[in-house]
Every structure is written in structure tokens, then in C-alpha cells.
Amino acid sequence: MSFRPTSLALAGLVLTLGAAPISFAQAPAGYESIEVTDGGTIRGLVTWAGDSPTELRLPVSKNPETCGTHGAEKVSPRLKISPRKGVKDAVVFLQEIARGKPFPTGVKYALDQKECEYLPHLLVVPKGADLEVSSSDDVLHNVHLDGANSGNLAFPDKTAKPQVLKMKKAGFVDVRCDNGHVWMNGTVLVITHPYYAVTDEEGRYLLADVPPGAYKLVAWHEGWDIVKKDEKDGVVTKYYFSEPVKLMKDVDVKQKGEAEVSFELRAGGK
Numbered sequence: 371m372s373f374r375p376t377s378l379a380l381a382g383l384v385l386t387l388g389a390a391p392i393s394f395a396q397a398p399a400g401y402e403s404i405e406v407t408d409g410g411t412i413r414g415l416v417t418w419a420g421d422s423p424t425e426l427r428l429p430v431s432k433n434p435e436t437c438g439t440h441g442a443e444k445v446s447p448r449l450k451i452s453p454r455k456g457v458k459d460a461v462v463f464l465q466e467i468a469r470g471k472p473f474p475t476g477v478k479y480a481l482d483q484k485e486c487e488y489l490p491h492l493l494v495v496p497k498g499a500d501l502e503v504s505s506s507d508d509v510l511h512n513v514h515l516d517g518a519n520s521g522n523l524a525f526p527d528k529t530a531k532p533q534v535l536k537m538k539k540a541g542f543v544d545v546r547c548d549n550g551h552v553w554m555n556g557t558v559l560v561i562t563h564p565y566y567a568v569t570d571e572e573g574r575y576l577l578a579d580v581p582p583g584a585y586k587l588v589a590w591h592e593g594w595d596i597v598k599k600d601e602k603d604g605v606v607t608k609y610y611f612s613e614p615v616k617l618m619k620d621v622d623v624k625q626k627g628e629a630e631v632s633f634e635l636r637a638g639g640k
């Protein structure tokens with residue numbers, strides 16, 4: 371998934387670009403880690419505008435003994451709205467930044483499969499880092515990664531060893547299971563810089579130590595509406611979901627200042 375930035379001159383910094391499209395969230399000339407001593411903070415909320423929709427429940431058509439934590443249904447993990455309208459699992463990040471703080475060290479980027487769901491549902495991984503995938507379930511899962519990075523990993527049961535995939539390219543990666551667990555999905559965002567945050571249960575996010583300057587701030591959320599489904603003998607074999615929602619706002623970060631930027635999602639995705 372990629373798109374071109376609307377403006378090539380950001381933050382007073384003129385970027386020279388080649389003919390190739392720029393990957394989403396990728397700094398064209400690479401990212402330079404520096405010590406940031408006068409950085410500011412960007413914080414805010416991702417919230418739901420209007421009445422919260424009824425949660426989407428999907429029938430558990432396979433391995434209910436392992437997967438059926440809500441009886442014979444799974445609550446779709448794609449849209450989680452708190453009673454106060456906070457939206458969990460949106461990712462907020464600077465669209466581009468050439469230099470800033472380093473990625474934190476000693477972080478393990480891991481994706482587990484538990485009760486036929488991906489934990490975490492949305493994971494951000496630095497470009498070039500290892501993603502470790504494991505399973506805590508005693509049913510066969512097949513982890514199908516597709517997008518900026520691809521892969522196909524089989525986990526017969528929870529005794530299967532974790533498998534490691536290097537996330538070489540920046541961009542979004544869809545994760546799903548091809549073994550009949552049609553509700554299982556997750557997203558990995560591979561990013562070139564550490565200015566990102568995944569929203570918590572109340573939709574909150576915080577970006578710290580941002581070098582002073584003007585930026586484009588992106589809020590991204592996966593699509594949540596079912597637009598189509600394949601069925602065989604009355605059983606859904608594949609769900610197709612609406613496109614992800616990408617919202618963008620300008621933000622000006624002052625030296626040791628605090629900027630507040632919030633985003634709203636709404637029914638229909640726009």
C-alpha cells in the first residue's frame with residue numbers, strides 16, 4: 371500500500387525525489403538518528419463520531435473448542451470503540467521525518483496467536499527488524515502475510531517453534547489465517563522512524579521528543595465493514611472488508627511545546 375505525499379516541501383525542508391513513488395511512512399533519503407534535546411510532544415485522541423455501531427459478530431465455523439470464546443461467535447477485532455467513543459488500534463504517525471530520536475533498543479517485536487486471534491491486533495515494527503511469530507493454540511494456524519512484506523508460516527499447534535521474519539520493506543502488511551479461521555486478521559505496519567503510537571482503549575496516543583518543525587500527522591485505521599463474502603455450503607470462506615481509513619492533519623511542533631491533534635472516524639469510513 372503506498373501513496374504519494376501531497377506536498378514535497380515539508381517543514382521548510384525540500385526533499386529531492388526520484389520518479390518512483392514513495393512508500394507510505396518512508397523517509398526518502400533514509401532516517402538519521404540524532405539526540406533530540408528540545409523536542410515537543412504531540413498527543414490527542416482518535417474517537418468515533420456519532421452513535422457507536424453494534425459490534426460485529428462473526429460465526430466460529432471451525433475449532434469452536436479453541437476459537438469460540440464468545441459461544442459460537444467471535445466479536446470482530448476490527449473496530450473497538452469504548453463507551454466514551456475512544457477507538458482502539460488506530461496507528462498515528464508522522465508521515466515523514468528525516469531525522470529524530472532513535473528507535474528504542476531491546477524491544478522484541480512479537481505476534482502471537484491465541485484463541486484464534488492475533489495478539490496484538492496491530493503491531494508496528496521498525497524497517498529491517500525481526501518479527502517473531504508464535505502460536506499459543508492447539509489448532510493448525512497458517513499465518514499469511516501480504517503487502518509490503520509477505521510470508522506464509524504454518525503452526526500445527528502450540529509446541530511449534532516461533533518463526534522469525536525480517537521486515538525488509540516499509541508499509542502495511544495484512545495478516546490472516548488460511549485455515550478456516552476466516553475472522554482472524556491483524557496488521558503489521560513496518561516503519562522507518564519511531565514517531566508512531568497505537569491508540570489505547572480510550573483512543574489516546576502520544577508522540578514524544580519530536581524535533582521542532584511542521585509535519586503531516588497521519589491516523590490510519592483498518593476497514594471494518596464487510597463489503598462481500600465468499601460462501602461454500604452456507605459457511606463463509608472469506609470476508610472482504612472496506613478499505614482502510616487514512617486521515618491526515620498538519621501539526622506544528624514548538625521547542626519543548628505540546629501540540630494536541632485529534633481525529634474522528636465515522637460510519638462509512640470517511
Ligand SMILES: [Cu+2]
Pocket residue numbers: 486510511512547548549550551554
Ligand atoms: Cu487459524
